[in-house]
Amino acid sequence: MLQYVIRRLLWAFVMIVLVIAVVFAIFFVLPGGAGRKEDGRASPVAVLMAGRNPRPDLVRDIEHRLGLDRPVHIQFGLYLGRALTGDLGYSYQSQQDVRTAVAHRLPATMSLAFGASVVWLLIGIPLGVISALKRRSLLDRGSMLLALIGVSMPTFWLGLMAVFFFDARLGVYNVGDYAPLTENPLLWFKSLWLPWIVLAIVSAAFYTRMVRGNVLEVQGEDYIRTARAKGLRERSVIRHALRSALTPVVTMYGLDVGILLGGAIITERIFAIPGIGLLAVEAITSSDLPTILGVTVIASFFVIAMNLIVDVVYAALDPRVRYS
Amino acid sequence: MSAETLLEVRDLHVSFPTPDGVVKAVDGLSFSVHRRETFGIVGESGSGKSVTNLTALGLIDRERAQVSGEVLFKGRDLLALSKEELRRVRGKELAMIFQDPFACLHPFYRVGDQIVEAILCHDDIPKKQAQQRAVDLLGAVGIPHPQDRFRDHPHQYSGGMRQRAMIAMALSHNPDLLIADEPTTALDVTVQAQILDLIDRIKNEFNIGVILITHDLGVVADVAQTVMVMYAGRAVELGSRDEVFDNPQHPYAWGLLESIPRIDQKGSRLIPIQGSPPSLIHVPPGCSFHPRCPHRFEPCDKDVPALADRGSGHPDACHLSVEDKRRIWNEREALRKKAVS
Numbered sequence: 001m002l003q004y005v006i007r008r009l010l011w012a013f014v015m016i017v018l019v020i021a022v023v024f025a026i027f028f029v030l031p032g033g034a035g036r037k038e039d040g041r042a043s044p045v046a047v048l049m050a051g052r053n054p055r056p057d058l059v060r061d062i063e064h065r066l067g068l069d070r071p072v073h074i075q076f077g078l079y080l081g082r083a084l085t086g087d088l089g090y091s092y093q094s095q096q097d098v099r100t101a102v103a104h105r106l107p108a109t110m111s112l113a114f115g116a117s118v119v120w121l122l123i124g125i126p127l128g129v130i131s132a133l134k135r136r137s138l139l140d141r142g143s144m145l146l147a148l149i150g151v152s153m154p155t156f157w158l159g160l161m162a163v164f165f166f167d168a169r170l171g172v173y174n175v176g177d178y179a180p181l182t183e184n185p186l187l188w189f190k191s192l193w194l195p196w197i198v199l200a201i202v203s204a205a206f207y208t209r210m211v212r213g214n215v216l217e218v219q220g221e222d223y224i225r226t227a228r229a230k231g232l233r234e235r236s237v238i239r240h241a242l243r244s245a246l247t248p249v250v251t252m253y254g255l256d257v258g259i260l261l262g263g264a265i266i267t268e269r270i271f272a273i274p275g276i277g278l279l280a281v282e283a284i285t286s287s288d289l290p291t292i293l294g295v296t297v298i299a300s301f302f303v304i305a306m307n308l309i310v311d312v313v314y315a316a317l318d319p320r321v322r323y324s
Numbered sequence: 325m326s327a328e329t330l331l332e333v334r335d336l337h338v339s340f341p342t343p344d345g346v347v348k349a350v351d352g353l354s355f356s357v358h359r360r361e362t363f364g365i366v367g368e369s370g371s372g373k374s375v376t377n378l379t380a381l382g383l384i385d386r387e388r389a390q391v392s393g394e395v396l397f398k399g400r401d402l403l404a405l406s407k408e409e410l411r412r413v414r415g416k417e418l419a420m421i422f423q424d425p426f427a428c429l430h431p432f433y434r435v436g437d438q439i440v441e442a443i444l445c446h447d448d449i450p451k452k453q454a455q456q457r458a459v460d461l462l463g464a465v466g467i468p469h470p471q472d473r474f475r476d477h478p479h480q481y482s483g484g485m486r487q488r489a490m491i492a493m494a495l496s497h498n499p500d501l502l503i504a505d506e507p508t509t510a511l512d513v514t515v516q517a518q519i520l521d522l523i524d525r526i527k528n529e530f531n532i533g534v535i536l537i538t539h540d541l542g543v544v545a546d547v548a549q550t551v552m553v554m555y556a557g558r559a560v561e562l563g564s565r566d567e568v569f570d571n572p573q574h575p576y577a578w579g580l581l582e583s584i585p586r587i588d589q590k591g592s593r594l595i596p597i598q599g600s601p602p603s604l605i606h607v608p609p610g611c612s613f614h615p616r617c618p619h620r621f622e623p624c625d626k627d628v629p630a631l632a633d634r635g636s637g638h639p640d641a642c643h644l645s646v647e648d649k650r651r652i653w654n655e656r657e658a659l660r661k662k663a664v665s
């Protein structure tokens with residue numbers, strides 16, 4: 001098991017290097033990349049930073065300062081070397097340490113992601129289980145209809161509608177009120193309950209359907225028939241079924257949260273929550289390459305880390321799974 | 325047979341309405357099983373042998389199935405019991421093991437715990453005591469090192485050991501009747517023999533009756549005292565093992581016997597039964613076997629032959645006279661032996 005984890009960690013390292021390489025290539029090598037320096041032409045990001053009608057030597061100066069005048073493989077090597085020691089460079093815009101900027105934004109994204117995940121689990125699991133157990137009942141049909149509506153509503157639309165009704169019309173929510181949990185728990189909650197729900201609805205609908213499907217499928221298993229044949233009470237039979245039906249949910253949950261920890265761009269943007277997603281939007285609109293790279297590295301780190309955690313947890317839940 | 329009658333099925337009908345029509349899985353079935361008897365039910369897939377027993381145990385979806393008739397177990401009609409009453413019977417007085425031991429144990433729970441659970445759901449005893457009983461049961465069905473194996477998960481067991489564990493679980497309350505639904509089908513041949521031996525042994529040790537459901541006449545010939553041949557939801561022949569094997573009356577039984585290799589007729593040809601089992605939605609009129617029967621004559625596609633003794637000494641459901649049957653069976657036997665030489 002330990003060996004397995006170590007091997008996975010090494011692979012995680014390779015994955016992150018690859019992710020950095022791809023993102024680096026997009027911005028520094030491919031045509032149109034803000035950091036691309038073509039012969040005889042200034043790189044777009046240096047021009048942008050130099051302001052209106054810049055003198056050519058100022059642009060060259062900026063390029064030199066940012067290291068954009070060096071060969072791209074040197075730039076990549078330098079960046080990679082620093083990134084792997086935890087140094088993500090400095091923002092072109094704010095001159096701030098990217099690592100500090102990301103760390104500063106992380107609590108908001110974590111609050112959003114974990115809060116929303118609690119909401120969708122609290123809706124998805126009970127509703128899915130009850131729908132499966134009361135199959136073809138009014139409740140089942142009702143929840144499946146709701147689930148269909150839920151998965152059909154895009155977050156950007158739902159978010160805007162929510163802001164429109166709860167902020168503009170009803171006035172029970174204020175966009176942009178976010179405060180960290182440690183500073184003002186009440187305001188933290190007041191600023192997050194609506195984004196949680198908006199972000200959770202699609203997943204809640206998805207989980208409801210998945211859990212219902214799993215429970216129905218497991219109910220047809222031979223070992224459930226065995227459980228009944230040996231005379232177990234229906235409650236115990238259901239426990240047997242849920243043990244199998246809910247284990248795959250752990251996998252889904254881990255991966256979904258991993259993705260969200262890299263920033264819920266749309267939700268954070270709509271509700272002005274200063275998280276990783278909003279940081280990414282800001283960085284992209286201002287061609288702030290170190291920040292873009294930094295956010296990408298962090299996001300891929302979370303996805304890879306959650307993958308590993310999910311696999312380890314799964315081995316603990318399913319005795320058939322043993323890693324070696 | 326003078327032994328106590330454990331199970332008596334009277335005119336059982338089970339059908340399932342489906343969008344394509346009503347599936348008649350069991351159509352007017354009657355038989356009885358006694359203590360210390362192994363009652364073999366033989367038939368092809370879809371002949372209704374499993375549905376009969378799942379119905380008795382209340383393991384079919386009663387909201388979807390239409391069931392009539394009586395299933396008297398020690399005098400009580402199981403079909404009339406409430407769900408809770410039936411649950412108290414299941415696993416305690418009436419136990420069942422299934423075809424695929426790989427799928428029948430819950431993969432996430434330890435084998436021992438699954439047996440303990442079976443014990444505790446009927447007996448209010450301390451857990452320690454139940455665990456000891458489970459270890460003893462595992463030992464009794466021939467699991468080596470039961471103390472250690474108790475803590476294993478099902479995937480750490482071989483197929484034969486899983487079936488043994490299922491049998492241990494079935495025995496945990498000293499049931500009166502054990503229903504074994506194709507208990508050896510998924511196992512290797514050598515393991516099959518061990519499991520059949522085990523079932524035979526526990527029948528005597530635990531003083532129980534056994535219903536052995538199988539499509540394998542060889543299995544029945546080994547261990548059953550009574551044999552019922554089923555076809556399309558009906559019994560077509562019922563008798564002691566010797567009666568059915570030595571003096572078979574029904575053309576379907578002939579076909580089954582001719583399609584298994586026999587050690588005393590080395591080199592003889594295996595003759596398959598022509599055609600395939602009928603759809604249970606559109607069961608052929610009259611004798612449901614008549615479209616596949618080479619000896620059919622004029623009443624066969626009109627009248628359903630009743631299961632009755634037509635002078636052979638045991639009941640069968642075929643319109644042919646006993647003399648014709650004797651003549652035809654002898655001819656077929658002769659033909660088969662001729663092929664040997």
